[in-house]
Amino acid sequence: MRPGQVRSAAKPATPPFSPVLLLGLALKPMRPQVLQPIFDAMLRMIRRRHPDILERMADYADRPVCIDPTDLPFVILLDPNPEAPALIVRREIDPEEVAATIHGPLATLIALAEGKVDGDALFFSRRLIIEGDTEVVVALRNAIDGAGIDLVEDMSAQLGPFGKAFRGLAGAAIGLADRMQADFETLRAALIAPAVKDVDAQSARIAALEGELKQLRKAARRGGVA
Amino acid sequence: MGSTLPPTRPELVCPAGTPAALKSAVDAGADCVYVGFRDETNARNFPGLNFNRKELGEGIAYAHDKGAKVLVAINTFPRAGTPELWHQAVADAARLKADAVILADIGLIEHAARVHPELRLHLSVQAAASNPAAIAFYAERFGVKRVVLPRVLTVQEIATINARIAPVETEVFVFGGLCVMAEGRCALSSYVTGQSPNMNGVCSPAGEVRYTETHAGVTSELSGFTINKFAPNEPAGYPTLCKGRFIARDKASYLFEEPTSLNTLNILPDLIKAGVTAFKIEGRQRGRAYVAAVVQAFRAGVDAVMAGRPLPDIDLDRITEGGKQTTGAYEKAWR
Amino acid sequence: MTSLTLGPVLFNWKPEALRDFYFRMADCPDLDTIHLGEVVCSKRTPFVEPIIPEVIERLTQAGKEVVLSSLALIMSDRELAQARDLAAADGVLVEANDISVAALMQGRPFVAGPLLNIYNEGTLASLEAMGAIRTCLPAELAADAVASLAAKAKGEIEVQAFGRLPLAISARCYAARARNLTKDGCQYVCADDRDGMAVETLDEVPFLAVNGTQTMSYHHMSLLGELADLASRGVDRFRLWPHHVAMDAVAGLFRAVLDGKLDADEATDRLADLCPGAEFANGYIYGQPGHQYVEADL
Numbered sequence: 001m002r003p004g005q006v007r008s009a010a011k012p013a014t015p016p017f018s019p020v021l022l023l024g025l026a027l028k029p030m031r032p033q034v035l036q037p038i039f040d041a042m043l044r045m046i047r048r049r050h051p052d053i054l055e056r057m058a059d060y061a062d063r064p065v066c067i068d069p070t071d072l073p074f075v076i077l078l079d080p081n082p083e084a085p086a087l088i089v090r091r092e093i094d095p096e097e098v099a100a101t102i103h104g105p106l107a108t109l110i111a112l113a114e115g116k117v118d119g120d121a122l123f124f125s126r127r128l129i130i131e132g133d134t135e136v137v138v139a140l141r142n143a144i145d146g147a148g149i150d151l152v153e154d155m156s157a158q159l160g161p162f163g164k165a166f167r168g169l170a171g172a173a174i175g176l177a178d179r180m181q182a183d184f185e186t187l188r189a190a191l192i193a194p195a196v197k198d199v200d201a202q203s204a205r206i207a208a209l210e211g212e213l214k215q216l217r218k219a220a221r222r223g224g225v226a
Numbered sequence: 227m228g229s230t231l232p233p234t235r236p237e238l239v240c241p242a243g244t245p246a247a248l249k250s251a252v253d254a255g256a257d258c259v260y261v262g263f264r265d266e267t268n269a270r271n272f273p274g275l276n277f278n279r280k281e282l283g284e285g286i287a288y289a290h291d292k293g294a295k296v297l298v299a300i301n302t303f304p305r306a307g308t309p310e311l312w313h314q315a316v317a318d319a320a321r322l323k324a325d326a327v328i329l330a331d332i333g334l335i336e337h338a339a340r341v342h343p344e345l346r347l348h349l350s351v352q353a354a355a356s357n358p359a360a361i362a363f364y365a366e367r368f369g370v371k372r373v374v375l376p377r378v379l380t381v382q383e384i385a386t387i388n389a390r391i392a393p394v395e396t397e398v399f400v401f402g403g404l405c406v407m408a409e410g411r412c413a414l415s416s417y418v419t420g421q422s423p424n425m426n427g428v429c430s431p432a433g434e435v436r437y438t439e440t441h442a443g444v445t446s447e448l449s450g451f452t453i454n455k456f457a458p459n460e461p462a463g464y465p466t467l468c469k470g471r472f473i474a475r476d477k478a479s480y481l482f483e484e485p486t487s488l489n490t491l492n493i494l495p496d497l498i499k500a501g502v503t504a505f506k507i508e509g510r511q512r513g514r515a516y517v518a519a520v521v522q523a524f525r526a527g528v529d530a531v532m533a534g535r536p537l538p539d540i541d542l543d544r545i546t547e548g549g550k551q552t553t554g555a556y557e558k559a560w561r
Numbered sequence: 562m563t564s565l566t567l568g569p570v571l572f573n574w575k576p577e578a579l580r581d582f583y584f585r586m587a588d589c590p591d592l593d594t595i596h597l598g599e600v601v602c603s604k605r606t607p608f609v610e611p612i613i614p615e616v617i618e619r620l621t622q623a624g625k626e627v628v629l630s631s632l633a634l635i636m637s638d639r640e641l642a643q644a645r646d647l648a649a650a651d652g653v654l655v656e657a658n659d660i661s662v663a664a665l666m667q668g669r670p671f672v673a674g675p676l677l678n679i680y681n682e683g684t685l686a687s688l689e690a691m692g693a694i695r696t697c698l699p700a701e702l703a704a705d706a707v708a709s710l711a712a713k714a715k716g717e718i719e720v721q722a723f724g725r726l727p728l729a730i731s732a733r734c735y736a737a738r739a740r741n742l743t744k745d746g747c748q749y750v751c752a753d754d755r756d757g758m759a760v761e762t763l764d765e766v767p768f769l770a771v772n773g774t775q776t777m778s779y780h781h782m783s784l785l786g787e788l789a790d791l792a793s794r795g796v797d798r799f800r801l802w803p804h805h806v807a808m809d810a811v812a813g814l815f816r817a818v819l820d821g822k823l824d825a826d827e828a829t830d831r832l833a834d835l836c837p838g839a840e841f842a843n844g845y846i847y848g849q850p851g852h853q854y855v856e857a858d859l
Contacts, residue, residue: 052245052281055278056264056274056275057274059273060273060274115246115513115514115515116515117515118512118513118515118516118519118545120464120511120512120513120516120545126444126456126459126460126461126462129437129439130437131437131439133433134432134433134435134436134437135273135431135432135433135435136273137432138272138273138274138432139273139274139432140274141274141513142243142244142272142273142274142275142511142513143274145243145244145246145247145513145514146243146244146245146246146247146274146275147244147246148245148246148249148514303678303680303681303684304680304681304683305680305681305706306680306681306682306702306705306706306707306709306710307681307682307705307706307709309681309682309683330678331678331680331681331683331684332660332678332683332684332687332688333681333682333683333684333685333686333687334683334684336683336687337683353660353678354634355660355661356634356635356636356659357635357636357640357641357659357661358641359635359641359644359645359661359664359665360635360659360660360661360664362664363660363661363663363664367664378634378636378731378732379636379732383636383637386638406731406733407729407730407731407776408634408729408730408731408732410678411633411634411676411678411729411730412728412729412730412776413699413700413701413726413728413729413851414728414729414769414776416701416845416850416851417726417728417768417769417778417845417850417851417852418768418850418851418852419850420844420848420849420850420851422701424678424680424699424701425680425701449850451762451766451768452762452763452764452766453762454763455763470762471763472760472761472762472763472769473760473761473762473763473765474735474739474758474759474760474761474771475739475740475758477739478763479739481735481738481739481760481771482731482733482735482738482776483733555732555733558745559743559745560732560733561732561733561734561743561744561745
């Protein structure tokens with residue numbers, strides 16, 4: 001951490017109850033290094049297909065960032081040094097080691113990386129929490145948004161002959177995750193329901209969630225993976 | 227007078243901070259895209275944003291291929307003693323076949339008009355030309371073709387200006403972040419941080435921002451000055467100075483402006499009637515998702531008005547600052 | 562010989578108070594040039610206008626150069642008509658604080674005001690070609706930029722040296738807004754704060770001041786420690802912004818330091834006595850945030 005920065009006094013936002021959270025629980029006993037090959041492949045993909053990300057980060061070469069998917073039991077250290085960029089998965093990172101940390105649920109972080117959601121809007125709604133040097137985080141957000149990343153497409157290309165299989169698998173996984181997410185929303189609504197006193201508000205909420213669920217199922221079907 | 231002419235179809239001028247956003251804007255129906263170089267020559271000199279020369283050349287080719295124009299904003303005020311960076315930016319925009327440059331500084335406009343007489347000149351909002359005499363000055367002296375009006379005028383004042391300055395075109399902001407001060411005439415940012423829109427192309431720069439999470443919520447600071455405090459579940463805004471919560475007369479309030487976004491979707495017919503040539507969407511720093519959503523909404527809005535159909539009901543709440551919207555200075559009560 | 566300019570009163574003072582103030586300034590030997598005229602809000606103009614002829618007469622009799630300052634933000638037809646009248650004024654120098662006023666001068670001599678954006682030699686040359694015989698530079702500029710411009714200027718270069726700095730102008734009135742009023746129904750509440758309304762952060766740290774539609778620095782700018790150096794680098798004049806303090810005594814301190822008759826540190830102590838409660842800043846001239854105070858070492 002740099003001088004003048006303020007360390008968080010509170011734990012970052014509680015992760016949403018989601019399939020990713022369960023995945024996180026399942027991954028807990030595992031050594032995070034097991035996942036390192038995925039991030040090595042991702043870095044190779046970035047160097048090959050999106051070198052402009054590193055170019056845009058050139059001014060911030062000495063400011064590593066910690067990316068913390070709040071629903072998974074590991075964090076990712078991103079070192080944007082264009083000479084020796086690194087994407088390293090770890091159990092945890094000492095805040096002293098990095099210029100900034102981005103906390104957020106995995107699904108939000110992926111949507112952000114793919115430019116599917118507006119970073120400012122996410123921050124306005126507090127689904128992302130930023131600690132430390134805001135400048136490097138803004139630079140990273142802009143660099144990634146500018147690259148036009150499509151994680152499934154890009155990773156398939158990176159994996160060469162296995163790309164087609166990966167694409168099918170990833171597509172199925174995303175479809176599954178979408179549907180599970182929708183189911184979990186319903187379950188979550190049911191779990192929190194007793195706490196909600198206003199019965200009318202409750203039923204409106206459940207109706208809205210059911211609508212959302214339908215929409216998600218439709219979207220998954222259109223994607224051809226349901 | 228120009229005001230009696232039937233309204234023409236306004237151009238939709240859309241922001242792009244990156245090549246990916248430029249493609250998003252063009253694909254979503256932008257007539258024009260405005261961009262800047264990756265340095266202090268433009269007023270969105272934000273970390274990791276903007277175009278290098280190669281990217282601009284490719285972006286212009288992509289836009290031209292799809293029938294869209296590209297405008298290059300070179301709208302900061304050149305540093306005394308070192309105008310070369312700005313002169314080079316104008317020369318490169320001309321060489322790469324930009325459809326126009328958007329300039330604010332009188333000296334730079336004079337340079338561009340003299341050295342690149344074929345280059346179309348737009349006056350940036352940062353020049354704050356807020357009346358017909360100011361606009362006439364830029365048009366007559368330097369051949370400026372279009373003026374981006376400062377966000378201080380009412381729709382009625384805009385109509386009056388248009389009637390007086392034809393054939394000079396006007397461009398007005400229709401969506402996005404809102405300066406509450408006359409643009410280009412505000413030094414609040416440099417007073418607090420040392421960096422300003424006019425000199426550095428940044429307002430309330432990210433490098434000076436700190437968020438502190440505590441059990442009581444989040445505090446946002448700019449160069450050590452508290453700009454706002456949010457309760458744990460309250461939507462938090464970026465600490466832009468003029469959108470902060472401050473104490474005056476022993477009362478804490480959003481003294482200058484609330485965290486809010488300009489949204490004129492519902493008054494588009496009035497702006498078209500006022501004789502505006504181009505509608506500008508703010509937000510080169512906002513990313514592809516924002517660009518696509520807003521450009522689609524305004525494409526639909528403008529097309530509906532021109533076809534005599536009712537305005538579409540499009541909800542842009544989720545991408546507005548603090549989830550709030552305003553028609554800003556276009557309505558007099560805002561003042 | 563470096564001159565001292567008294568800027569126009571930016572606040573909404575009662576007409577009698579304003580007249581008395583200018584009459585007193587007429588007798589201040591340390592001021593060479595005195596500005597008047599409403600800069601901030603055209604709603605105030607009708608109250609200021611009636612006293613202008615007698616003030617001009619009194620100042621001229623006292624041997625002062627008189628300058629009429631224009632509005633900073635000209636939007637309505639009525640404001641533009643006022644600007645045309647001002648530009649046509651005979652026998653008195655005009656200060657343009659909006660580019661339209663500079664254009665309306667049509668080549669006749671004028672002062673380019675500090676609220677125009679004159680950041681570089683190209684723009685300075687354009688303004689001088691339009692008739693600017695003197696240019697008061699924007700507050701943001703650091704000493705190196707000032708020196709660079711002074712080296713190229715054909716006319717005089719003036720630098721803001723004392724008082725709350727005008728930082729921004731708006732169509733919206735924040736004095737009214739702070740009282741839940743709109744500008745149209747403002748009841749002229751800006752007159753309640755003779756030196757501006759202090760604005761504090763939520764941690765009660767004061768940092769800005771509001772003067773109707775204008776936002777100013779909370780801190781009083783003071784360049785007492787930098788006067789000599791800036792003068793040696795080509796600055797011809799220093800501007801003092803009027804406040805509700807003994808401005809003639811303030812001018813006396815700046816004059817004495819310029820003349821080498823008073824040490825800058827000593828003058829700063831005396832300035833603090835003259836401006837009880839004021840906090841001083843000079844950051845801009847050092848290329849630092851404007852609110853900071855840097856010990857003189859130019």
